[in-house]
Amino acid sequence: MAVAHRLFRLFSPWTAEKNNLSSLLIRSLSSSSSHGPSLDPEIDLKEAAAELEKSSSSSPSSSPSKGRNFHWVFLGCPGVGKGTYASRLSTLLGVPHIATGDLVREELSSSGLLSSQLKELVNHGKLVPDEFIISLLSKRLEAGKEKGESGYILDGFPRTVTQAEILEGVINVDLVINLKLKEEALLAKCLGRRICSECGANYNVACIDIKGDDDSSPRMYMPPLLPPPNCESKLITRADDTEEVVKERLRVYNEMTQPVEEFYRKRGKLLEFELPGGIPQSWPRLLRALHLEDDKQSAIA
Numbered sequence: 001m002a003v004a005h006r007l008f009r010l011f012s013p014w015t016a017e018k019n020n021l022s023s024l025l026i027r028s029l030s031s032s033s034s035h036g037p038s039l040d041p042e043i044d045l046k047e048a049a050a051e052l053e054k055s056s057s058s059s060p061s062s063s064p065s066k067g068r069n070f071h072w073v074f075l076g077c078p079g080v081g082k083g084t085y086a087s088r089l090s091t092l093l094g095v096p097h098i099a100t101g102d103l104v105r106e107e108l109s110s111s112g113l114l115s116s117q118l119k120e121l122v123n124h125g126k127l128v129p130d131e132f133i134i135s136l137l138s139k140r141l142e143a144g145k146e147k148g149e150s151g152y153i154l155d156g157f158p159r160t161v162t163q164a165e166i167l168e169g170v171i172n173v174d175l176v177i178n179l180k181l182k183e184e185a186l187l188a189k190c191l192g193r194r195i196c197s198e199c200g201a202n203y204n205v206a207c208i209d210i211k212g213d214d215d216s217s218p219r220m221y222m223p224p225l226l227p228p229p230n231c232e233s234k235l236i237t238r239a240d241d242t243e244e245v246v247k248e249r250l251r252v253y254n255e256m257t258q259p260v261e262e263f264y265r266k267r268g269k270l271l272e273f274e275l276p277g278g279i280p281q282s283w284p285r286l287l288r289a290l291h292l293e294d295d296k297q298s299a300i301a
């Protein structure tokens, strides 16, 4: 907690009110490259909101096609596979996949006081302060705008109701995909996760085989996803993928992020998707649930 407080102080210009956070996010969501990322409190919120509304008018039931401005969010417990499916959809739909966990890890790899304080939170399975994550996300969106990006698939954001309220205040999220997996598989998947330190690809050495209790809950089998020979010797494990920290991340998810599911459920934006097994089983079903079957020829099998 002490670390969280120090981080709050470091971000003091943005810590006072939620409104300040909103304007920070609005600025990066709405500004053009000529405006730059200043923190001018005189921002015209109405104008920014109107600009954002134009690009977000669909509903979960609509059948999206390539080239639209998707504003999608992936929710789900640690280890469920948000990154895997968000990244595949990003390739399929041609919109960027923005994972706040990746943004945090990039920040961690830089040196300095902030990075070491951040590391303490992340490596203990805690969330980083809302101000901090919104600031990181804003910077990423700003950079994307400059490259001409429109739309995105967010993975790992929002993770608190405050973050969800702020996002909802500045953009109309079209769809929130809530991935679900049996709890016993989540821990095994996090512990089995391996990342190639060179190319960043994700693998998993766990072989998950959970027998169904009865006929209505079938066996779930997820084979390992092993690395190709060129990645084999470069595999690393995330520092927060230890048993103790994963259990804490699951606890924090239930406490802080489950209410976000309810937030979107009430607004009719939540698509619940229970993963039936590994990628070969789950990916085609997810495409069907998203009315994206027509695009599956171009999808990676």
Ligand code: ADP
Binding pocket: 077, 078, 079, 100, 101, 102, 104, 121, 122, 125, 126, 127, 128, 129, 130, 133, 155, 156, 157, 158, 159, 160, 163, 240, 249
């Ligand atoms: P997970 O596998 O637990 O879903 P992520 O890779 O998404 O992990 O995130 C790693 C860590 O980064 C989190 O445990 C948390 O400390 C921090 N983090 C990522 N996104 C957020 C967020 N939206 N709010 C607060 N902290 C975040």
